[in-house]
Amino acid sequence: MKKIIYIIVIFSFFQIINGQTKRDPRVVGLSGAYTTIAEGIFCVGYNPALITRAHDKPFMLQVYQSDRGFLGNFFSIENVAQFSGDTLNNKEKDQLFDNFEDGGGVSFFQDRHLPIPFLNYSKGNIALTSNFVMVNNFKIPIGLLELVFYGNGGKPDLDMTLNLEILGVNEFGYTFGIPFESISFGVTLKYLQGLFYMGIDPDSSSANIITSDIGLYGGGKYLIRQGIGGKGFGLDLGIVTREINGWTFGASMINVFGTIEWNKPSGMKDFLESYPEIFGGFYPFKWGGRTVQDDEAILYTYNIDTLRADNLNQDSLFTNKTEFIKDTLANGNPKIFETRYPALFRFGFSRKMPTYVIASDLVAGFQDKYYARAKWRWSVGLEWTKMESFPLRVGYSWSGADLKELSMGFGYRKGPIIWDFGFAFRNGTWLHTMKGFNLSTGITLTSLGGWKTSSDKDSDNKGLKGLIKKLIKNRVKKAIDSK
Template sequence: MIFFFIIMSILVSQNYNDARMLGLGGAYTTLSNGYRAVGINPANINTGTDWTANAFSSSSSFSNNFLTIERYNQINGAHFDNPLASSYYPKNNIKNILKGEGVKLKFNSINSIPGLNFSKNNYAFTSNIFLYGEIKFPQAFVDIFFFGNEVGKELDMAFTQNSIATFETGFSYCKKFEEFNVGISAKILQGIYYSNMEQLGNAFFKTDTTAFLGSGNYLIKQGLGGFGYGLDFGFSTKEFENGIKIGASLINAFSSMQWNKNTALRNGFESIGVEFPVREKEYFFFNFRVDSLNAQQLLTSTPEDMFVTDTYRVSILNFNDIPIINVAGIDQSELPLFFIDSSDQTSQIQSSNEAKIESDKILLLDDGRVVVPTDNLIDSEMNLFNSIPFKTDYPTLLRFGASKNFYEEDMLVAFDISTGLDQTFTNEEKWKVSIGTEINKNPKIPIRIGTTLGGDDRYRFCIGSGYSFGNLKLDFGYAYIGSFKSSRARGVDVALNFFYDYVESNDEENIFLKRLKDFFSNIINVFRFEKKN
C-alpha cells in the first residue's frame, strides 16, 4: 500500500522560470531583468543590466495531492479497522483529503538551452524546452482499495492523462521612456510531443447483488510536431525616488498550437526511417468491459475472460461525412469501406469489408463523431479520412507586481498577484499572491525568502540564495509545496541558474575620460614646451 502512494507522489504546479524567482516566491514582475525577463515581464529587459547570457538554467517542481512525510509515517504499518489499536488510522481521512478527486500526479520542468538565452540593451533572444505531464487516477481505485465494493454503488472510472514537450523560441524588445518601460515578446512554439487521454462517454464499475458490471472507452490522442505562436506584453515604471516600482504583464496572449500537421519535425523523422505508433490521422482507442461477472465465473474463468480489454488504432470523422447509399443492385466490390444503407431505418454504419473494418468496432459518439478502426487499412486507404489537426491552448497568465528597495537596509521587498486565464497545463483560473524579500548585506551572497498563497496548492514556502563571482552569478532556489513545514509538504520546487551579467560602470567611464583628457593635456604641454624653446 505504501508503494502505491509513493508512486502517486510526483506532480508539478506553478512555473518558476529561474532560481531567483523561486527564492522570492514568484514575486518577480518588477525584479526580472535581462533575458530572464522574457516570460515574466519583457519591459524589464534593459533594467539594471546591459548584457546577460545564460550558461545553465533548470527549474522543476514535484508534488502530489495526498502523500506527505507525516502521512507516510501515519499510514506505514497502520491499522485501518480497529479504532482501539495504537496504530489506528481512519480510512475516511483518506477519502476526505482527496475530496472525491482521485489521486493526481503532474510533472513540469523548464530547461534553457545553454548559450541561446541572452540579452543586449533593449533586445533579448531566448530558447527553452518545456516539459509537462499530468495523470489522474479515478477515486474508484482508492475506494475499492480501502473500502471494497459497495453493493449497488456505481464507481466513477474517469481517468485523465496529459503530457507535452515544447521548444519555445522568443524574440523580445523593450522601449524605455522617461518614466516607464514597455516590452513585447514574439514567440515561436514548436511542439515536440503531445499525448492526451479523452474519456468517451461514461466509464464506471458497479457491484450489484449478483455480479460485477463495468465498461469504459478512452481515446488517446498523440501528436508529434505541433506549431504555434504567442505574444507577451509588459509594462514597468522606473524606480521612483522612494524605491518603489510597479509593473504588469500578459504572458502567452492569443497562444495556441496545432498538432497532427505535416510539420518539418515529423517529416524529418519519417525521412530517416523513424516509424511512429500511429499515422498522421490516427489515434489509439482503448476500452474495457466487465459483463455480469459472478462468483462462479471468478472461480472458473481466466483473468482475460473476466476483464476484457481491447486496444486498436482508429480515425475519427463526422457522422455527416459517412456516405449514404442505396445498396440495392450495387456489387459488393463497388461499395465504400463504410457506409449507411439508405433503406436501413436504424441508420447503422456498416462495413463492406469485415477483414478491413470490423462493423462492431465502429463507434458513434454522443457528439456526432464516428470512431472507425484503421489497424488493417493501408496508407492509401487512409485518404478516406480528413486530416483534422487538433489544437491545444498555451497557458496564458496575467501578472501585476510592485517592489520597494530599502537602500539603507540593503534589502528589497516584492509583491505580485497573478492568475491564469485558462486551465491549460500548469495554469489555474485562481488568483495567487506572492511576497518575497531579498537581503543583500553581503553583496556576493544574497538571501531570499518568499511565499505564494492561493491556488490548488494553497501556499508555498520558498528560500534561495546564490553567489556572485563578479559578472558570473550562481543562483539556486528551493520551496515546500502545500505547507511551511517539510514533514507536511506534498512536494518541492527546485531551480538552479548560472549566468553572465554585465553592467557598464559609470565610474569606469569617468576614469577612462579622465585618462583620455590627461593624455591630450600632456601632448599639448609637450608642444608648448618645445615651442618656447
C-alpha cells in the same frame, strides 16, 4: 486496509519534476514573487514590461541552467508517522480522501524545461529567448479513489475518465518593451514549435461506473491521439509602473492566446527519427509493447457487466479491447487538431530599500493543465542585498492547504559572472512536512562591469575598478600639487 492504501499512495501519487516551465534559480529562492523584480531575459514568462528596466544596462547571456526537483502531494515524514498502522478509522479516511480530492485524483506529472545555452540573450529593451519543454501528465480520476475508500455507497455514478498528455515543444520568444514617463508596457511574441504530442481526446472519451443495490457495472471509451510536428503562436502582455519611493506595481497576462496545431507538414518526423536518444521515453510512442505508427490513433474500450459478490468467478464480467485505428483525412494525411497552451494572470508589487527588496505576487490560472492551476496563488519573497555581490533570498507561497512552499537561495555577482542557486521545500514548510523539493542553479554572463547602469559603474568605487580609479585620482592629484 491501511497498508494497501499506503502502498497505492506511495507509488501512484508522486510527481517528478525536472525544471518547471519558465523558472530560474532566483525565482525559486523567492518562491515565485517575480512580477515586478525579474531582470533581463528572466522577465520573459513573468512580465515582459520589465525588459524596459534594462534599457541602460549591458547585455545578458544565459550560459547554463539546471533545475531538478521532486514533488508529491501526500508522502512526507509527518504523514508516514501519522498514518502508520493496520487500519484506517473514518476520520483518517476522510482526511486522506480530502487531500486526494484537492489534487483532482491520483496524478503523475513529469516536466522538463531547458533554456537552450547561448540562445537566451537580452540587450536594452530587447530579449531573444529559446526554451525546450517536455511535459508528461497522467491522472487517475477521483471516482476510482472514492470507490476504494467508501465502496459503492457513496455516489451512484462515479466519473472514471482518465487524463493523459505527453507534449514536447520548443518555445522561441521575441520580447520588447515600450517605456513611458510613469509606466511601461512589454510584449513577448512566441513561436511554438511542436515536436510531438500524445493524449486522450476529452471530446471523444468518457468512462463511468454505476453503483447500485444489485451490483456494480459500467464502461468506458478512450480515444488516444498523437501529433508529430506542429506549430503555433503565443502572446504575453505586461505592464509595470515607474519606481516611486521604492514602490513598483505590475501585472501581466502570460499566453493571452497560445495554441499549437499538430500534424501539419514539417521536417519534425525526420528530426525525431534521427535523434532518438534525445527523446527516449517520450518518442516513438508505444502502447502495450507495440509502437504506434504516425498515422494511427488508439481506441481503448472496456465494459463491466454487473459485478456482484456471487459472480466474481465469472471471466466474462470484465471485457476490454484495444484497437489501432487510422486517424487520417480522406486524402490519407493525418488529422489536424489543436492543443491549448494554458494562460496565467499575474499581479505583483515590490518595495526596494537600500539593503533589501521585498516582493509579493498573486497568480491565477484558468484551467488545471500542465503548469497552471485554476486557483489563486499568493507568494512573498525577500532579497537581502547588503552584500551586493552575495544576495540572500527567502520566499513563501500559499495556494490552499495542499499547495504551499518555503524557499531560500543565494547568488554570486562579480564582474561578468551572475551565478544563482535556489532551493524550495515543495508542498511543505520544512524537512518533516515537505512532499518534495526543487533544486535550481544557473550561470549567466554580462559585461565586465557587472549588471549595472553606466551611472552606477561610474560611481562604483569597489573592487579592482575602484582601486584603479583611486590610483589614477591620487596620481592626478600629485601631478597637480607638484606644479
